[in-house]
Amino acid sequence: MLSGIDILLANPPAWKNSRIGLVTNHAACTADFKPSRQALLEAGFGVTRLFSPEHGLDTIGVDGAEMHDGIDPLTGLPVTSLYGSKLAPDERDLAELDLVLFDIPDIGCRFYTYLWTMTHVMESCAMHKKHLVIADRPNPLSGRLELAEGPMLDERYNSSFIGRWNIPIRHSCTLGELALYFKSTGSSKVLQENAHAFKLDIIHCANWERAIFYSQQQHSFVPTSPAITSFESALLYPGLGLLEATNISEGRGTATPFRVAGAPWMDGPRIAALINDLHPKGVFARPVSFHPWEGKYAGQPCHGVMLHVADPAVFRPVAFGWLLIRLIKNAHPDSFAWAPYPTHVNQSGARHLDLLTGLKDAESLVAGSGDNSTEDINRYTDPGDWRNRVGPYLLY
Numbered sequence: 068m069l070s071g072i073d074i075l076l077a078n079p080p081a082w083k084n085s086r087i088g089l090v091t092n093h094a095a096c097t098a099d100f101k102p103s104r105q106a107l108l109e110a111g112f113g114v115t116r117l118f119s120p121e122h123g124l125d126t127i128g129v130d131g132a133e134m135h136d137g138i139d140p141l142t143g144l145p146v147t148s149l150y151g152s153k154l155a156p157d158e159r160d161l162a163e164l165d166l167v168l169f170d171i172p173d174i175g176c177r178f179y180t181y182l183w184t185m186t187h188v189m190e191s192c193a194m195h196k197k198h199l200v201i202a203d204r205p206n207p208l209s210g211r212l213e214l215a216e217g218p219m220l221d222e223r224y225n226s227s228f229i230g231r232w233n234i235p236i237r238h239s240c241t242l243g244e245l246a247l248y249f250k251s252t253g254s255s256k257v258l259q260e261n262a263h264a265f266k267l268d269i270i271h272c273a274n275w276e277r278a279i280f281y282s283q284q285q286h287s288f289v290p291t292s293p294a295i296t297s298f299e300s301a302l303l304y305p306g307l308g309l310l311e312a313t314n315i316s317e318g319r320g321t322a323t324p325f326r327v328a329g330a331p332w333m334d335g336p337r338i339a340a341l342i343n344d345l346h347p348k349g350v351f352a353r354p355v356s357f358h359p360w361e362g363k364y365a366g367q368p369c370h371g372v373m374l375h376v377a378d379p380a381v382f383r384p385v386a387f388g389w390l391l392i393r394l395i396k397n398a399h400p401d402s403f404a405w406a407p408y409p410t411h412v413n414q415s416g417a418r419h420l421d422l423l424t425g426l427k428d429a430e431s432l433v434a435g436s437g438d439n440s441t442e443d444i445n446r447y448t449d450p451g452d453w454r455n456r457v458g459p460y461l462l463y
Contacts, residue, residue: 068284071202071243071270072103072170076110082198083112085165088156090118090149090188093126094291095170103170103202104142114144116164120171120184121150122292129361130294130319131410150180150411154228155187158195166198169242172291174301175208177220177236178229178308178423181291185242186231186249190257193265200268203243203462205284207301209379210277210463215239216305216385217450220425227422228412231255235450236385236424237305239277240457243269247460269462277463280379294324301325302376306388309433312420314404315395316369320359327357328391329371331364332402339372341394341439349382351375386441386448393435405430 069077076097087107095103107114117139122128124139124146134148147160156167169188171181185201192199208214216237220230232254238245250267253259281288281298290296295304300323307325310317318327329335335354342352352372359365376382396403407416420429432447 068205068275068279069098069273070204071272072106073098074273075202075270076106079110079112082166085113086163087112087114088116088118088161088164088167089114090120090167090169090171090184092119092122092124092171094172094289096289100287100289102141104139104144108142114142114168116160117142117144117146118149118156118160118188119146121180123148123150126290126292128293130292131408131412133411149184149187154184154412155191157191161191161195161197164197166200167192168200168202170202170204171242172204172289173206173242174291174295174304175206175237175239176305176308177234177238177425179304180228182242182245183228183231185246186254189246189249189265189267190255193258193261196264198266198268200270201243201246202270203241203272205272205275205279205281206239206241207281207298208237208239208305209280210239210241210461211380212239212277212454212457214383215450215453216383216448217453218425218447219451219453221427224427225421225425229422230425235453236448238453238457241272241462243271244457244460244462247462248457251460271462275463282379294319296324297326299326299376302379302382303374303384306384306386306391307374309388309392309420309423311408312405312423312430313392314363314406315392316357316359316363316371318357318359319362320365321357323357323373327355327371327373328395329355329357329369330402331367331369332399333369333371333395334398335370335372337398338395341398342372342391345390345439345441347383347387347390349376349378349380350387351377383448386444389433389444389448390441392433394439396434397437397439
């Protein structure tokens, strides 16, 4: 399997010697694990400036923390942060560039912010008439549209940097496919007004099929951010990411982020038994204890569960995340609480569950009626007509 960056390096384009601005981070590598920015420079591409998303160029910045401009120690190039004083390149940034190249690995979840950095870059390039090239990469959660999960985002209430436009949480697309969809459907006023002048090209991956999960195509996972350290973390993230809006630890500050859930007050064996008794597809739980060094309950012993995904082809992470919160809340009604989640782009942290799910008043919906019923969860996580809407823009 070859990503778009490998195809680009093997087939140098006419714009190779142009003044290129590269939107990237340290997780963006070639098939032999060389950083994309280094490989491009060694191949003679005219990269003159780097742009980095949340977590910074080195991918180790704390979740939600502001990132600053700097100099890349690997290449000596200037780095402009797109998660600091601005979220998109401005006219001054683009003035001395002929073209912008985007190469950042995504994990297939709507509230993972690299996707939305791409949309801000799209709008900036459209406004300032700059050619944008996206070096596509496979979706690690596969491209199986039957596994897509809502809710769909309601833009009237919940448009934010963790979800700007109306797509499902698990979208089952590549970033290149989503870019084509956003451009062609005019997902924002900027894209609508500049549609004809905006030049967008996608460099396809090679030898990737929609049914393939990351674990089937690569044996070694490159961490995409501090808390996405493994394929299993990425697979669980669309569900366990919802824990950010609660007082339950999602495992940040442990060796297994987004694979564990717990708190000092949680009865791990009970929650594990409740999960396993309900037999959610493709996943098993076992009780564990852990000791986060940062994040929620830093320095405190936590008790909870570790999740083991036995079959990615049937596992539904978003539905499972709803179920997990419901089980914990009902088992610990006096200890469980919803919580704000402050970040650089939402400094109060308010309405975080609404922004994650894309729904208004999401806390009452996720909590359910007070029992452990699951009938309503499938209805709320239904992606609707997403498969038909995005179908014309699929590349693989």
